[in-house]
Amino acid sequence: MSASLPADGVEQRLISVLGQQIRVDVRWGSGVPLVVCNGIGAALEVLDPLVSALDPDTTVVRFDVPGTGGSPNSPLPYGFPYLAAVLRGVLGKMGVRGQVDVLGLSWGGALAQQFAFQYPLRCRRLILVSTGTGVLMVPGRPRVLRRMLTPRRFLDHRYASRIAGELYGGSVRRDPAVVERLFDRQLMAGSRVGYLHQLLAGSAWTSLFALPLIRQRTLIVAGTDDPVIPVANARLMAHLLPHSTVHLHPGGHIDLIVDAPTLAAVIERFRRA
Template sequence: MNDRTPRYRDIRVGSNVLRTAVWEGKGHGRPLLFFNGIGANIELIAPLAEALSDRDIIAFDAPGVGGSPAAVLPYRPWQFARMAAGILDELGYSEVDVMGVSWGGAMAQQFAFQFASRVHRLILAATSAGFFMVPGKPAALAKLAHPRRYMNPDYMLQHFEMLYGDEQDGAHGHAKRLRAPSFRGYFFQLLAGMGWTSVPFLPFLKPDTLVLAGENDQIVPLVNGRFLASLIPGSRLEIVPGGHLFLVSRAKEVIPLIRDFLDEEPARRPFARSDFAGERRFRGTRRAGAGKPRPAA
């Protein structure tokens, strides 16, 4: 991975000041707008940003998370999408690729529908269609409802497997980058997702879409990824070993999938825009430094 230092900037969009980071790319890849998970600060995506060094990566802290002051009033997903669009306007980006993880995956869906002309490709990781999702294990969801895992890294490491269904590969580095959200910021994020669903507009999404789902996800079970992919025209579902934080624990396997999807030429895409492409299941080794994963038979 290349060591890249992001440029940080506070950007005002409406009544909110949003701490924003841009990792400047060293190539000509299309910029990637990243929507983070609930309570997650910008620094947590540093390994991904360093791996995708050929393109600009844009990320921001939600209100009350990381370095962004908490919002005065609750907000809805359509308002959060407008915040992201305001950031792109201020930074001078028009069309981008978009990626969202977990809660951020829901916001990425909203953004892709609301600002369709600005989205070229869409990646949805460990996420669901919102209200109609199949819930995860109660023990994991109970711990997810409180931001304690961000406030106490030892607590997060102790319950890592229960929370995320992952091995602890990369967990210590993840814990060191944590920055606790405010209670109000975390609560407003939870509130934003209540009652929201993307089901009515998923069939109308236009970007080529990659859905990534963890085989052992304790928070957003695999069936939710299948449901998303079945409703989004021309989407592809990749099932990866690991749980909710497979971007951390299985980075060596997942990042090549992301890079290949973003770099594919449209004429060489393995599916038609009008048809669901089905799914692929990858079985890679858990040992660091091993070869590329193989599609399962």
Template sequence: MSEPMKDAVVTMEEVGGRTLRTAAWRLDKPSDHLPILFFNGIGANIEAVAPLADALPERGFIMFDMPGVGESPEPLIPYNPFTMSWTAAQILGRYGLGEVDVMGVSWGGAMAQHFALQHPQRTRRLTLIATTPGMAMIPGNPAAFTKMANPRRYIDPEFMNEHFATLYGGVDKDGAEHQKDSHIGRLKPPSPRGYLYQLMCMIGWTSLPALPFMSKETLIMMGEDDQIVPLANGKILKAMIPNSRLVTVEGGGHLFLLTHADESVAAIREFLDAPESEKEAGRTSAFAA
């Protein structure tokens, strides 16, 4: 996974008045599996999660930089989860994709929930990583939250290195130090406006009332040592989503997808490859148009 972007096809897609840098892996190759639509964490560019696309070579994979993040141009006006879910569906259409497996981490996990609720016909299974039901979340460590809200973590590698354990936890595992340095090297700073609009996007949003109507098989993955999104949030999601299962990564922090990559990928693959249940298809959603 030394060059996770080398096989990506990167394009600039104009959708709904926005230009978004989009990366796709293996969508032109035959596969027995549906592609994955991935929503990234706040302020994070495509490269930050590209190793996951590289670690699932049997599947197509698609994600995009949010406005003002990575190499997507500055947003002109604010956006909300409805807007960006519609935008993601339009991007899928550009690639000729119908149904996909939807996945998101942290902020992107909230977007993944909303996409699955707004576009149930496009969503087969849902994977939620280190995330919450939105404003109705159990808050994390205040020290981590203060540093999380500071975009300096993307701009200043020394700041990120110094506060990595506070921000993300789970750095005691063998190999985690190398993964940390590799992750920091892949980050590109978001613009101040891009970061602000991403924060604004989820103000007042919660999936909680709609989650009992979520008809999709859902995998919830949480880190035992997550300082930003405590494990209790995953338990709330598990209690509210009918067809869900919760996997707790022992010793994992907010970036367990990175520090515990093999364990995480194995759990994701096992979930996505499992036979379909009788309840899996055909039910509608509270957010469906």
């Protein structure tokens, strides 16, 4: 833990790891730390509702990938194995020692899977939310996937609100303005180059053949109304992961954030079991 912290126990730094400048936020607590890997294009502030809903004594690590939020662009495109190495370096430089639990939301689920496979001694448990196996997966609806090819929703939050129900499904259909409010939390919007690099990383990666080798206990959380990642992907991952549990809920792609108290309780039970 850092020697001097603000009264709220939150430390935020911009650190250099493997040639990247990464903005990191750590809420220091106790027990096994929880590392949260965010969805494509989203800055770490978008995760505020989840962090607030978790046990306040839990150490929570979140970060902006290159070109997102407060992390500058990567000079070159990257893949998930490299980004997993960056994450390991981030944890080391922030003084997060020993094993961690890794949660990945959507695009961040790919990074979480890669980290668990690449650094099994560092990862105690794996939590995969609204995610799949990468390029080899059951695809979402074509119109929805076309909207995902551009970062416009992160730059124009009113546009994000207009398409939120169609894009994210679940409870957002009833209150699409929640997405505009959520994205307004971001201190800095990501860049188009950063978004492109994230798209490229996802387009060249699959975990389909590696999942049987992941030995960590894994919680798979999926919404039955997710237009981006159909629920069939959760069932596929559960079939391939040898120590997995599936939790299905009636919500959509980002209910981990918009209905954070409900799903945070599921995550807490899994981590304590």
